[in-house]
Amino acid sequence: MNEVRSQAVAEAPAASKLLIADGDIHPAKAGAADFHPWLEKRWRDHMDEYGSPGRQGWQAGPAYPKSQPNASRRDAYPPEGGRPGSSLAFMQSQHLDANGVGLGILNPLGSGQGVQNPALSAALCHATNEWQLAEWTSKDSRLKASVVVPYEDAVASAAEIRRYADNPAFVQVLMLSRTAEPLGSRKYWPIYEAAAEVGMPVGVHAFGYGGNPVTPGGWPSYYIEEMTGHAQCQQAGLTSLIVEGVFEKWPALKMVMIEAGFAWAPSLAWRLDKHWKTLRSETPELSMAPSEYMRRQVWWTTQPMEEPEPRAHLEDCIGWMGWDRLIFATDYPHWDFDDPTQALPIRVSEEQRRAFFMGNARGVYRGCAG
């Protein structure tokens, strides 16, 4: 099969096409030993003895089944073996080269974020960051790293962010959406303070281990509800960030909402604005309407893009949000991958296309303006 795709590339060499950005690539470790060079023996022994359970009801593995094994495309297993996403060479040939990715943002999952033991969580997050440098960004300059932070310990997280303040391989801070408290809680403010200080956006990826269900109405039964629930979860997080005053306090802070769709943004903004007008005096620290913070400080990665019928509705949503708000993302190598040649099913201008596929990403991620 991969021969077929490479033939397609041979017809139109990647170099002659418009290079794209990908705001959501998931590198995977081949096994726990990949982190060992940066993990003290104390923690290796600890994991052998006690494991590294996350803060969730189901202690082994994800809370919901996946659509495909390892939540991955069935054609993404490296020929040399190992998990999808664990081979740089295969990622290069199947994705980066084939799809003309000029800027790829690494968002490692299974990294230690959400591990219940706070010191172990911090140690694993740091190992993940060093591993990104050693195994990925130093070997392919198209790839940029995220500072993975143990978000439930905001002080440790802020220290981790500042540790990479001067390292150009790191272009964003990575959190997950299902935190123990709503994202805008003061508990997490040291993270936002440090991110604003070093000039990195904070990316909030779907999933997480705060112990709360993905919906505000309890634990649903099915994977499809979790997939849909990411949008609800991120709306709750974004509402909290706005209303708690995070964007008011750090006007230069940028947030990137990752892998939860985006077509919900207009309706959330309309509802927030409506209530803000009547309840303005409850949160007088907000100097402008909630939608204005969204337009000033929030971006969305596109995958998995909504596919409304007729497709023109998608255009309406983006029209309200602004064509400067979206960062194209594939979620490679995961099963719900969006193909850059297929994912934007509406007619757009050249200017909009360039912003959607590259320009917006260059403006958001630290040091990527190029």
Added chain:
Amino acid sequence: MSRHVVATSQEIPEGGRKLVMVRGRPIAIFNLKGAFFGLLNRCPHQGGPMCEGLVTGLREAPMPGEYVYSRAGEILRCPWHGWEFDIKTGQSYCDPERIRTRSYPVEVTAGTKLVEGPYVAETIPVSVEEEYLVVEM
């Protein structure tokens, strides 16, 4: 339209599949209990390589709590987003009215007939002793 020899019938065992190229088009050939079916190797949704999908059956529920499993081995799920297709017809199950993947008839033909022509044997050397899979395109 021309007829293309793409494989020997022995190459694809029951339950197996093979990716072939016919006039530059990737076609996934499936063997369902001795009958052969061809599908374009590009999912109509976003282009996923169908030949690498999971072959499974059809799960239906006439009402919540009642489940019917049928057509084992006849349903193909795209390896990317899991859209389901009928291998025999290319019809989709998420939107059968509008979405189907292109299907191509595959015929089993004896080598003795093939040597008479008119067939295009792309890369397959034809001998009179064997049976061959022929795609019309």
